[in-house]
Amino acid sequence: MNFLAHAFLSFNEPGILTGNMINDYVKGKKKFDYPAAIQKGMVLHRAIDEFTDQHAVTRQAKQFFKADYRLYAGAFVDVLYDHFLANDTKEFSTEGELNSFCQLTYASLQTDFDLMPQKFQQIFPHMQQHNWLYHYRYKEGIEKSFGGLARRAAYLSESAIAFSIFNEQYDALQICYNEFFPQLKQFAFYTFNELNNH
Template sequence: MNYLAHAYLSFGNQEILLGNMISDFVKGKRQYLYPPVVHKGILLHRAIDDFTDTHPITQKAKSVFKAEYRLYSGAFIDVVYDHFLAKEQTAFPDEKDLYDFSQATYRALEKQKQVMPSGFDRMFVYMQSQNWLYGYRTLPGIYQSFGGLVRRAAYLQDSIPAIKIFDEHYHFLQGCFDEFWKDIRFFAVNKMNLLLSDNRTLP
């Protein structure tokens, strides 16, 4: 799952949201430097990623990108899942709901800027100013996300094949997301509640 999904799967808890969004920028033992609930958001993010990556539906969805992008196929599926989440009717019945959610997410993160790791802080400037979370709804926004993924990857050079694959397999990928979404949402809400109910410092 990518940024929109991690924001949505924070279920309105602002500290969980921050941890969920910054997790990829927090390495090793630095996770223990964050406030307890933010730390649990970091753990939630990693649990969501593990669940997603090993789910049989994700494996099926990744197959359409695998020949061209190999180990990066999962990263493209993360972006694809955010596109279909942005259009998911129970999550965001219309465009205004997604827009309002995006703005509320940025405001919640902005209030916690002093806790952000520097790498995420720099990226957040672009996320907010370019409204990435809303942009996942549109095809140009997804194509731009594919391009950003390629630019950040060490061994990728071209996002054009990803765009062609996405367009060609759009309905197949939509079906994969629809089947997967109910599972990840159920998993995430239960995992978050478990983390919040545990007062120990979790490894």
């Protein structure tokens, strides 16, 4: 999953949120340098990613991108899941509710700024200033996010084809999200409770 889903699936718990958001920037044993709550967030992040990658619906969604992007298909699917979450009226009944959630997320992360790995510290001000989490709601936000993915990836030279696939297969991808996300949310909440009880 991408940033919005990881934030949302932290269930308003500040330490878990920080760990969930910074996980991809923390390598190996460095995770043990963080407070327990943040470590739990990292464990939750990895559980979410594993559940997502192994899910039959995610494999189905990846097929749309496989021919053109091979191993990167999953990365594009992660981003577009954020788009459908941002537009999911079961989770955010209005645009205002989504934006409030995004602002609360940035404020919570800001309190842990000094603990963040350097790479995330560099990204976070841009995320906040340009309200990335909110802009996943719009196709232009997804286009930019796809572009960022292509720039960061070692073996990707473009993302325009991925964006056209996203538009062409929009309804089919929406169906994938509708089937998948409630199951992910249930799994993440169970894992979150398990972590908090230990």
